[in-house]
Amino acid sequence: MLRLPYKNYWTSGICLPATVLACIAGSQQAVGNPISDTHIFRVGAYEQDIDVAASATRGGAPEVEIDFDKALGLDDSATTLFFQYQWRFKENWTLSAFYTNMSADGSNTAGRDFNWDGVDYKAGARLDTEFGVDTYLIAVDYSFIKTDKLDIGAGFGLHAFEIETDIEAEVGIVEDGNTDDSIRGRVARNTTELLAPLPNIRGFARYMITPKWAVLGSLGWLSANYEDYDGDYLFLTALTEYRFTENFGIGASYQISEIDVTNDNGNRKRAFDIDQYGPSIYLTYGF
Template sequence: MKFFNRFIWSCIILMGPLYLEAQEEESNPLLTDKFYVEAGVFIPQKDVKFGADGDLGEDIDFGRTFDFNDNQATFFFNGEWRWNKKWRLTGEYFAVNNASRVTLDRDIVLDNITFEEGTFVRGGVEFALFRVFVGRTISTGPKHSLGAGLGVHMVNIGAFLEGEVRTDQGDKEFRAPRTSFLIPLPNLGAWYHWAPTPKWAVSTRLDYFGISIDKYSGGLWNIAPGLKYQIIQNFGVGLDYRFFFLNAKVSDDLWQGEFDMNFSGPLVTLHGNF
């Protein structure tokens, strides 16, 4: 009996660390590591409408008017710091710019300057997004994480036209009206990660904003479902689909107008976690 008891305790002592290691391996490192950094290529389709001075009968559809490339690739970055088991800080960035030259098939107006049908003009839009988000975990386990929080989308938006316009005296002269502004948009957000194995994880994230603040009013949706694969312990790849929609009206001393933007498409990423 003494020999049997010693044998049992020896097995427990020897197998204990292996059992604990196996238990630890059940969790995907994306659920447990403190830092997560992700970079990739976003390939969005774009729908951009822009109107200035608030008195236009019709917004400028830049995508249709200037035949923008719907599949232009752009850089994407995302980083996350989980400073304890409950709280995390996230930052995200991407930018989309387009410009081209066309002969107008109708009159268009920007900043009270009319570019007439049949004239040759260059036009473009500039968009950059920086998102900061602070979230708290609501429910967590070896294979899942659910949380919510508050954030802000800093959106830098610009549009320009360049070409000849007819003056009141009947002469033609070159004009290049340009407008650009930065909008801070607070939002509510939530996320859910499900990792059935240490290698595979499915995630989704949702940001929403839909209130009026000071000089700005409008709505924002930022939706991001994705699939992650952990190649090794600290490195992996991902395939997401991003949908970003923003419409707003601006009433400012420097600029008044409205815009409607939709960027949606696949996102291919590489990530590191540690």
């Protein structure tokens, strides 16, 4: 960093030129970035469109897939917070951890009788639904190509999806589209939970456009069948971020993810097909 003596700075008549030169010199210094930093933290929010189709049956009951948007009135978008940590523990090795929580709700009138996870719901009942997915990720990546500007590699990750669905049905007298709450009564309710671990193989690339401006992309997919689980998970993320100081920056991304998982233990079967896609904005800190 350029340092000027206090006396000369104010008495030599070069205050403004000296300030400009100091800024220029400072801008040429190396700054932290996603390739060189040992530790990186990101926190932000997604604005995601969501599409959910699922089925849940017990005791050999017929399996009927339900479109949560059309049949249950589930919101088709949600704002989701996320947290990410990246640790470059060796020159070419990084460990990443990620967490996000998506939740949505909806209400609708059942157009037909249906069974969800052993509970019968009757046509005409008012349905109130809550749906949520907690996503956890741990991944290890290796850089095959790593320079000051470019980082390309692959790795292995394990996602765990904690899925929870709550469907409650109520009945009452309906007049002119309004239900008389004074005589409304709950007739059915069910909460279904599933923790689904799904592995994936990942590829990634990071490129420094300037010492402060980076673009990053990652792609992952794997189909797995083990024990009571059968599923596949696909994700694609593209992001760009800018460091306005050596450590702090801001970024934006777009993510697409498709979760398709089935858990069948012989007596109970639960299947979810969840699509999420949308942009995000986030803050980043690295050192």
